[in-house]
Amino acid sequence: MATALAKADDRVSTEHDYAARIGHVSKSFAGPTGSQLVLDDITLDVAPGEFVTLLGASGCGKSTLLNLVAGLDRPSAGSIETPGGRPALMFQEHALFPWLTAGKNIELALRLRGVAKSERRTEAERLLELVRLGGAYGKRVHELSGGMRQRVAMARALAQDSRLLLMDEPFAALDAITRDVLHDELTRIWRETDVSVLFVTHNVREAVRLAQRVVLLSSRPGRIAREWTVDIEQPRRIEDTAVAELSVEITEELRGEIRRHGQH
Numbered sequence: 001m002a003t004a005l006a007k008a009d010d011r012v013s014t015e016h017d018y019a020a021r022i023g024h025v026s027k028s029f030a031g032p033t034g035s036q037l038v039l040d041d042i043t044l045d046v047a048p049g050e051f052v053t054l055l056g057a058s059g060c061g062k063s064t065l066l067n068l069v070a071g072l073d074r075p076s077a078g079s080i081e082t083p084g085g086r087p088a089l090m091f092q093e094h095a096l097f098p099w100l101t102a103g104k105n106i107e108l109a110l111r112l113r114g115v116a117k118s119e120r121r122t123e124a125e126r127l128l129e130l131v132r133l134g135g136a137y138g139k140r141v142h143e144l145s146g147g148m149r150q151r152v153a154m155a156r157a158l159a160q161d162s163r164l165l166l167m168d169e170p171f172a173a174l175d176a177i178t179r180d181v182l183h184d185e186l187t188r189i190w191r192e193t194d195v196s197v198l199f200v201t202h203n204v205r206e207a208v209r210l211a212q213r214v215v216l217l218s219s220r221p222g223r224i225a226r227e228w229t230v231d232i233e234q235p236r237r238i239e240d241t242a243v244a245e246l247s248v249e250i251t252e253e254l255r256g257e258i259r260r261h262g263q264h
Helices: 062-070 102-113 117-130 146-158 176-193 204-210 241-260
Strands: 003-007 020-031 034-046 051-055 077-082 088-090 164-168 196-201 213-217 224-229
Touching: 020 062, 034 062, 034 077, 034 224, 051 062, 051 204, 062 077, 062 164, 062 196, 088 146, 102 117, 102 146, 117 146, 146 176, 176 204, 196 204, 204 241, 213 241, 224 241
Parallel strands: 003 077, 051 196, 051 213, 088 164, 164 196
Antiparallel strands: 020 034, 020 077, 213 224
């Protein structure tokens, strides 16, 4: 199968009904015993404004797939299209530059996007307000808590003005209370901006709380094992009965995948 990785220019084309299209994507890496198949024949669309979570056991290829969509690597087979241009990417680690202030970290993304110097501070302050960090423009990274650093990282990702936001377990290192607050903030920002989100997690309740659709990947090689549409009204709470019930169902399916592939 021919390999292609398509990236369009900066604007979302009205001709497309998807923010990302992953078509029959496979990915292999060279290993000590030969080629190792990590992803196998993944086909998935993310609609404009849709929030999709990728769920699976450790090592199933979730982050690999996100890197392919981000354009950081190329698939061994298949195609990936993001007609709105290069996606924005947010990692588990905030990856902020410690010698820059919160505002200057965001301005760096704005400069790379081509925003005029005279407009950058105003836009950075607007984005800090959006993530509820108004007044933090001049604070350095060491002055910010873990949750605040992730808010700045989210603002920096939004500064790229992409219509697709890729998030690789961005809240995994945070304590439960801070994570809960940032779930609320992410949901609010997603609804206000109408950005499409592809969110990687191994936390089933996090997946159900946030997403409109949950996609379960099998253990290596990663294949789409099952999908769920989450018809639970937002805003949701992690302890909501409906969230808990669907989480139990998905967890049982995840455990079955792990058992089938001999993982513990």
